[in-house]
Amino acid sequence: MSATEKMVGNTANFVDERLGAAKWVKKSLNKVFPDHWSFMFGEVCMYSFIILLLSGTFLTFWFDPSQKEVVYNGAYEPLQGLKMSAAYASTLNISFEVRGGLLMRQIHHWAANIFMAAIVAHLLRVFFTGAFRKPREFNWILGILLLTLGLVEGLLGYSLPDDLLSGTGLRITSAIIQAIPIVGTYAAFFLFGGEFPGTDFIPRIFTLHILIIPGIFLAVITIHVMLVWYQKHTQFPGVGRTENNVVGHPILPVYMAKAGGFFFVVFGVTAFISAVASINPIWLYGPYTPGQISAGSQPDWYMGWLDGLVRMAPPLETHAFGHTISWNILIPAVIVPGIIFTGMALYPFIESWITGDKREHHLLDRPRNVPNRTALGVMSITFVMISLINGGNDIIATNFDLSINQIMWFSRIGIFILPPLAFIITKRLCLSLQRADRELLLHGAESGRLLRLPHGEFVEVHTPISPEKAYLLQSHEQLVPLEIEDVDARGVRRPGALKNKLQRRLSKAHAVSVPKVTEQELKEIENH
Amino acid sequence: MVTGPQSMPVFSDKTITPEEKLSVIKWIKAAEAEPNLGGATMGRIGPVSEGLLAWVLGLGLLIGIAVWLTTRAR
Amino acid sequence: MSNELTPTDDSVVPQHAPRATDINPASEKRAEQQVAILFGLSGVGSVLLIYSYIFVADNVFIFIPIMGNQNAQQLGIGIGMAMSLFFIGIAAIHWAKTLMPDKEIVNHRHEFRSSDEDREELVKTVKEGVAGVQLGRRKLIKRSLGAAVGLFALPPVLLLRDLGPLPGKKLEMTNWKAGTRLLTDPGNRPILASDLEVGSVVQVLPAVADMEHRPLSDIAKDPVLLIRLRPEEFQLDPERLAMTHEGIIAFSKICSHMGCAVALYEQTTKHLLCPCHQSTFDVTRAAKVIFGPAARPLPQLDITVDAEGYLVARAPFNESVGPSYWERNSQ
Numbered sequence: 001m002s003a004t005e006k007m008v009g010n011t012a013n014f015v016d017e018r019l020g021a022a023k024w025v026k027k028s029l030n031k032v033f034p035d036h037w038s039f040m041f042g043e044v045c046m047y048s049f050i051i052l053l054l055s056g057t058f059l060t061f062w063f064d065p066s067q068k069e070v071v072y073n074g075a076y077e078p079l080q081g082l083k084m085s086a087a088y089a090s091t092l093n094i095s096f097e098v099r100g101g102l103l104m105r106q107i108h109h110w111a112a113n114i115f116m117a118a119i120v121a122h123l124l125r126v127f128f129t130g131a132f133r134k135p136r137e138f139n140w141i142l143g144i145l146l147l148t149l150g151l152v153e154g155l156l157g158y159s160l161p162d163d164l165l166s167g168t169g170l171r172i173t174s175a176i177i178q179a180i181p182i183v184g185t186y187a188a189f190f191l192f193g194g195e196f197p198g199t200d201f202i203p204r205i206f207t208l209h210i211l212i213i214p215g216i217f218l219a220v221i222t223i224h225v226m227l228v229w230y231q232k233h234t235q236f237p238g239v240g241r242t243e244n245n246v247v248g249h250p251i252l253p254v255y256m257a258k259a260g261g262f263f264f265v266v267f268g269v270t271a272f273i274s275a276v277a278s279i280n281p282i283w284l285y286g287p288y289t290p291g292q293i294s295a296g297s298q299p300d301w302y303m304g305w306l307d308g309l310v311r312m313a314p315p316l317e318t319h320a321f322g323h324t325i326s327w328n329i330l331i332p333a334v335i336v337p338g339i340i341f342t343g344m345a346l347y348p349f350i351e352s353w354i355t356g357d358k359r360e361h362h363l364l365d366r367p368r369n370v371p372n373r374t375a376l377g378v379m380s381i382t383f384v385m386i387s388l389i390n391g392g393n394d395i396i397a398t399n400f401d402l403s404i405n406q407i408m409w410f411s412r413i414g415i416f417i418l419p420p421l422a423f424i425i426t427k428r429l430c431l432s433l434q435r436a437d438r439e440l441l442l443h444g445a446e447s448g449r450l451l452r453l454p455h456g457e458f459v460e461v462h463t464p465i466s467p468e469k470a471y472l473l474q475s476h477e478q479l480v481p482l483e484i485e486d487v488d489a490r491g492v493r494r495p496g497a498l499k500n501k502l503q504r505r506l507s508k509a510h511a512v513s514v515p516k517v518t519e520q521e522l523k524e525i526e527n528h
Numbered sequence: 529m530v531t532g533p534q535s536m537p538v539f540s541d542k543t544i545t546p547e548e549k550l551s552v553i554k555w556i557k558a559a560e561a562e563p564n565l566g567g568a569t570m571g572r573i574g575p576v577s578e579g580l581l582a583w584v585l586g587l588g589l590l591i592g593i594a595v596w597l598t599t600r601a602r
Numbered sequence: 603m604s605n606e607l608t609p610t611d612d613s614v615v616p617q618h619a620p621r622a623t624d625i626n627p628a629s630e631k632r633a634e635q636q637v638a639i640l641f642g643l644s645g646v647g648s649v650l651l652i653y654s655y656i657f658v659a660d661n662v663f664i665f666i667p668i669m670g671n672q673n674a675q676q677l678g679i680g681i682g683m684a685m686s687l688f689f690i691g692i693a694a695i696h697w698a699k700t701l702m703p704d705k706e707i708v709n710h711r712h713e714f715r716s717s718d719e720d721r722e723e724l725v726k727t728v729k730e731g732v733a734g735v736q737l738g739r740r741k742l743i744k745r746s747l748g749a750a751v752g753l754f755a756l757p758p759v760l761l762l763r764d765l766g767p768l769p770g771k772k773l774e775m776t777n778w779k780a781g782t783r784l785l786t787d788p789g790n791r792p793i794l795a796s797d798l799e800v801g802s803v804v805q806v807l808p809a810v811a812d813m814e815h816r817p818l819s820d821i822a823k824d825p826v827l828l829i830r831l832r833p834e835e836f837q838l839d840p841e842r843l844a845m846t847h848e849g850i851i852a853f854s855k856i857c858s859h860m861g862c863a864v865a866l867y868e869q870t871t872k873h874l875l876c877p878c879h880q881s882t883f884d885v886t887r888a889a890k891v892i893f894g895p896a897a898r899p900l901p902q903l904d905i906t907v908d909a910e911g912y913l914v915a916r917a918p919f920n921e922s923v924g925p926s927y928w929e930r931n932s933q
Contacts, residue, residue, distance in 0.1 A: 030707070030709070031709060032706075032707055032708070032709045035598045036598055037591065037594040037595040037597070037598045038594075040590075040594040040597070040598070044587075044590055075660075078555060078558055078559070078562075095565075095566075096565075096660075099655055099660070099675065099679065100655065100679045102565065102566055102676055103676055103679055103680045103683070106566055106567070106680075110582065110586070113578065113579060113582035113586070114582050114586040114587065114590075117582050117583050117586065117587050118587065118590075121587060135714055165574065165575075168862055168878065171822075171860065171861045171862060172860045172861070172862070172878065174861070175859075175860035175861050175924075175925035176860075178925055178926075178927045179925065179926060179927065179928075180928075181928045182928055184927055184928055185769040185773065185927050185928065185929060186768065186769060188769075189766040189767060189768065189769050190762070190765040190766040191765070191766070192766065193765060193766045194766050194767055194772075194819065195772055195773070195819040195822065195823075196819065196822050196861070197818050197819065197822060198818070198819055199818070200766075231714070232709065232711060240708075243711070244710060244711050245708050245709065245710050245711060246708070246709045246711065247706055247707075247708055248706055248707070249705075249706055249707070250707055253698070253702050253703075254698050254702045254703065257694045257695065257697060257698035257702060258597055258694070258695050258698045258699075260691075260694060261597075261690070261691040261692070261693070261694030261695040261698070262593075262594070262597060262691060262695065263691065264687045264688065264690040264691030264694070265590070265593055265687075265688060265691035265692065265695070266590060266691075267687045267688075267691075268684050268685070268686075268687035268688025268689070268690075268691060269586065269589050269590055269593075269684075269688065270586070271680060271683045271684035271687055271688075272680070272681070272684035272688065273581070273582075273585060273586055274567075274680055274684075275567060275676070275677055275679075275680020275681050275683070275684055276567045276568055276669065276677070276680070276681075277566075277567045277568050277569075277570070277578075277581055277585075278564050278565070278566030278567040278568060278569045279566065279578050280578075281564075281565065281566055281569070281572075283565070284559060284572065289818065289821055290818060290821050290822035290825075290856075290861070290863065291787065291805070291807075291821045291822075291824075291825040291855065291863055292863055292865070293862050293863040293865050293877055293878070294877065295865075295866065295877045296573060296574055296576075296877070297574075297862070297877055297878055298574060298575045298576050299575060300575045300578070300579060301575060301576070301578070301579025301580075301582070301583075302579075304575065304576070304579065307879075310860075310879055310895060311879040311880060311894070311895060312895075313895040314895070315881075315891055315894070315895050315896055315897040316897060317897035317898065317926060317932065319931075319932040319933050320933075322929075322931040322933070323928055323929065323930070323931070324926040324927065324928065324929075324930040324931075324932045325928070326897065326925070326926045328859070328895045328896075328897050329859075329860065329895075329925075329926075360714070362711060391576075392576040393880070394877065394880065395573055395574075395576045395577075399571075399573075404880055405893060408880065408893075408894075532801050532802065532869055534869070534870060535868045535869055535870050535871070536869060537801055537802055537803040537829075537867045537868075537869040538799050538800075538801040538802035538803070538869070539802060539803070539804070540797060540798060540799050540802045540804075542793070542794070542797030542798075543786050543793060543797055543798065543802065543804040544786070544804070545789070548788065548789065563663055563670060563671035563672065563673070564669070564670065564671075564672070565673055565676070566676070567669070567672065567676075567677075567680075568668070568669045568670075593692075596695075597695050597699070599699075600618060600621070600699070600704070601621045601622070601623065601699040601700045602621060602622055
């Protein structure tokens with residue numbers, strides 16, 4: 001036994017005698033995580049979160065979360081002699097006097113943007129492959145919670161430097177809170193310690209941003225990942241993969257090396273972008289004062305879609321009985337996002353109600369094989385894209401020499417017309433892809449080689465597809481609409497007739513698909 | 529600032545003194561001449577271009593590496 | 603093509619063809635060297651970081667094509683950090699891909715549902731435990747428990763009461779009162795009507811006791827825009843016209859939509875534009891909203907001149923400035 005083996009052995013013995021961990025560690029090291037590039041979005045999220053924790057902790061050593069007024073006399077000349085909050089001044093200090101400070105600020109902010117982008121990409125991957133189905137519905141809900149928390153955490157984070165751009169964003173946040181009927185003004189006054197902006201909001205945002213929300217994040221992410229560990233990751237269908245197994249490389253050594261390596265890659269890419277691309281140059285914005293503003297004021301992209309919705313909202317307010325209800329704020333900023341996020345969270349249950357499918361699923365869907373769900377996803381993406389574009393409508397107008405009015409009207413009308421259009425087009429595309437798969441399976445791939453037969457006919461030679469591919473093309477289930485009878489065997493009407501009718505309709509629409517190739521058809525082809 | 533050409537309004541010398549006007553001009557010139565201290569800025573547009581870069585460059589690079597990572601070596 | 607691929611034994615995984623590094627020792631050696639080079643590049647990055655941190659001054663700028671002049675210390679530390687991290691990752695991944703065992707294995711899934719036996723035992727345990735509490739029988743405990751818990755819920759909420767004052771009438775009040783002078787922002791200088799030319803705009807703040815230290819919450823409500831037009835350009839009813847002075851009209855700068863500063867005045871169209879959500883207000887028609895999501899015009903300030911000819915407010919705003927809220931009487 002070598003010296004290393006002896007040392008490791010002694011350590012392992014020490015731990016095992018106290019925790020009895022050998023059995024669990026052995027099982028864990030042989031655990032399998034399936035390999036597909038789209039499974040790595042979740043990892044990007046997790047690694048970005050760790051990067052945020054590390055870079056954020058660095059920043060807290062120099063950031064002063066105080067709104068006390070100071071006169072700046074630091075290294076950045078154009079702002080010398082100016083009165084500003086200690087928060088803003090300390091951010092300037094980090095940017096210009098702490099070595100690596102500006103880099104860390106940028107790593108933190110770029111990591112936040114990448115974190116949110118990865119969450120959205122991960123959400124889309126899980127959605128389009130149906131990984132949210134039983135038994136993973138709860139994990140999906142936790143994911144939506146993480147998305148929401150991320151939005152809030154990002155908003156609070158970029159508001160900490162107390163610069164003109166983020167302060168304007170807080171003004172808008174306070175207007176949204178204030179607009180809530182009955183309790184709005186009270187909530188706004190409690191949050192800001194009085195009228196906007198007051199002098200309490202930076203320290204309070206600091207507590208939320210570095211303590212409370214990260215704490216919740218840590219707990220929820222832990223449960224989220226533990227659930228994946230315990231329930232095992234899903235996998236794409238393929239030879240040797242069934243609903244009852246998981247196929248892949250074991251944790252030790254391959255997965256550990258790849259996943260561990262990927263952490264360094266994510267960190268390295270984030271650091272690279274932070275080294276070459278500037279983000280949030282607060283010294284150009286100036287300290288926040290509510291009497292000033294700049295053109296091109298937008299929130300970060302993950303809030304930008306909300307800004308776009310607010311911009312396109314019609315100017316509706318109700319003035320009655322000495323009170324005001326601002327529909328122009330409540331609808332785009334509270335009601336619509338509320339419906340969207342609630343709908344997202346409940347989607348696994350909505351889909352299982354529509355399909356009547358109460359089984360466990362561990363094999364993923366290929367998006368083309370569930371046209372309705374895929375079309376719904378693309379429709380949602382279209383909705384968010386239009387909102388996002390409208391959120392930057394003044395930037396687009398200035399840079400591409402267009403009219404803001406036209407962009408606004410395009411968005412106002414487009415937000416209603418384009419998503420359903422996207423739905424229809426996507427559904428048709430999925431069905432086409434299914435037909436193409438069918439052709440591949442029955443006739444093979446078109447090789448582009450033409451053959452002239454003795455009697456003069458030209459045919460295209462088809463190359464047979466590999467057995468693995470053939471297996472994949474047959475691995476999905478035929479979608480079947482729900483059968484709900486209105487009356488039972490004895491003629492008694494089923495209660496909830498309207499609900500059943502809706503369920504039947506939706507189930508039928510959901511089940512629209514190209515029929516699977518049957519055994520008989522395959523045999524016929526073989527004898528061809 | 530003094531004559532207010534086309535859409536730009538007039539800022540008369542009594543309300544914004546010539547000295548204050550010079551301060552504004554000086555700051556604009558200095559900011560324009562200042563090198564980008566944190567890296568390339570893509571036109572100093574702000575969060576819109578930053579978000580675009582995070583998606584295109586950030587996620588793009590990471591997806592590319594993820595595809596490479598999960599492909600079998602030949 | 604046949605269906606014989608449906609495996610009956612889900613423990614069997616088709617194994618892959620061997621990789622070049624599995625069968626060719628030269629290939630294996632080359633892969634090893636590649637991994638070593640990648641680790642080496644990481645080391646280069648770390649050295650670059652350390653060197654830039656210690657030896658490069660923070661006012662040195664170097665020219666990079668496309669990017670222009672960049673701060674050398676920042677770039678050195680950043681690229682150094684990026685390289686040192688990135689190449690460790692690439693090295694580990696390349697090592698795993700080319701040299702570590704290629705074998706895929708199978709884990710079996712087990713049904714999550716517990717056995718009927720386990721479930722029955724759980725039900726029994728819970729029932730026995732709950733029966734031990736006997737809340738149903740012990741009505742006195744049940745009621746006193748309910749009262750205690752109910753009361754207990756109140757202090758946590760109450761302890762947060764001092765987070766902020768009650769709104770009261772604060773949102774309705776600004777520092778503009780009858781006779782308040784309009785002062786330039788910046789500068790805090792009083793303004794004569796003749797100081798403004800036709801087509802000019804100026805931001806003003808009210809004269810208050812301490813003008814050097816205006817609280818931010820006041821600045822969130824007080825700013826007013828003075829705009830001078832030719833009197834015949836107004837399309838106002840007599841009441842609003844009386845609030846102007848020789849073609850000078852005053853509006854709150856705080857947007858009636860969500861409170862941003864409405865900073866852009868277009869002289870040719872006589873429009874005020876808020877940059878946040880593009881609400882557009884027509885100055886000639888008492889800041890009527892002509893585009894965008896704002897639902898109310900900007901509040902107009904009643905102005906006149908005092909004995910010395912300086913512009914003053916004749917009365918406070920007749921409505922709250924800034925965004926709407928439930929208690930706002932907007933009729």
